[in-house]
Amino acid sequence: MDWNRIFLHELDGLFFLEIVFRTAFMFIVVLVVLRLSGKRGVRQLSVFELAIILTLGSAAGDAMFYKDVPLLATVLVCFIAIGIYRLITWVMAKSGYLEQLLEGRPVYIIEDSVMVIKHDQKDSLSKDEFFAELREKGVEHLGQVRTAILETEGNLSIFFYPNQDVKYGLPILPHLYNKYSDTIVDPGLYACIVCGTLNQLAPGRYRCEHCGHHEWVSAINTPRTP
Ligand SMILES: [Zn+2]
Incomplete structure (x- = not known):
């Protein structure tokens, strides 16, 4: 086992600092985007909401530690995802059929x-x-x-x-x-x-x-x- 590669790979002091910055930055972006979702808090997620959270989490997570992922691209992904979320919730409020399709029914x-x-x-x-x-x-x-x-x-x-x-x-x-x-x-x-x-x-x-x-x-x- 090449422990050095497994734990460090190309991690050096400079990249470490970059990760600190990337993580803090993406954390704030995700916070802002979740506030924009209009939800007050999450106790239980519907399948549709879970899909949005997974999309955001995956995009934000990658940008935190992959050197070659530009932060602005990730910010764009987050805002587009939340834009789609807002659009679909708006349409869902008008169409009972779509709501049932995406959220299920009681x-x-x-x-x-x-x-x-x-x-x-x-x-x-x-x-x-x-x-x-x-x-x-x-x-x-x-x-x-x-x-x-x-x-x-x-x-x-x-x-x-x-x-x-x-x-x-x-x-x-x-x-x-x-x-x-x-x-x-x-x-x-x-x-x-x-x-x-x-x-x-x-x-x-x-x-x-x-x-x-x-x-x-x-x-x-x-x-x-x-
Ligand atoms: Zn029975």
Whole structure:
């Protein structure tokens, strides 16, 4: 291994200073350009916004340490990218179709305590990931949730039933959820572990009529706040 080439290559004192200047300069350019984007801050990015950030990051990053990249060219790239961003957001505000195409659309994940299962759904979110997010928001079982919507930025909006209206539902805390079985021994009210559909089941084996899965766990109806 040629450690000298790997770590230093042509780096000398002068180029080191140039890198300091290039980095500081591009950092300021990116700051200015992001301010021009009109966004106040970023908590979650849509795919379209992520594309702009990647473009800016890549252009700015190259200019920080490649000797032969002229800074003005990079500044130009940044301003053109943000210009395109502003133009598209302006058109998107006028055209619902384009907005849906670039940003996606909000998707119903839960309706009336049951997971909405569509087999052609592109905006997929794994069940484990989704249950984990529900738990973070204090959900113990799906009977507490009236509606959950996956927003275009990837965050989850949850609408709860008031305590007196909480229904029976699929428990999502691991120690209860993991007691699922494909064979019912004691008769009772069970929830499908994939979609949360409820069924009053006698001993035996059953398939969920909503999603076709075959494993069940006892439903619970604890209120959300005591
Ligand atoms: Zn099901």
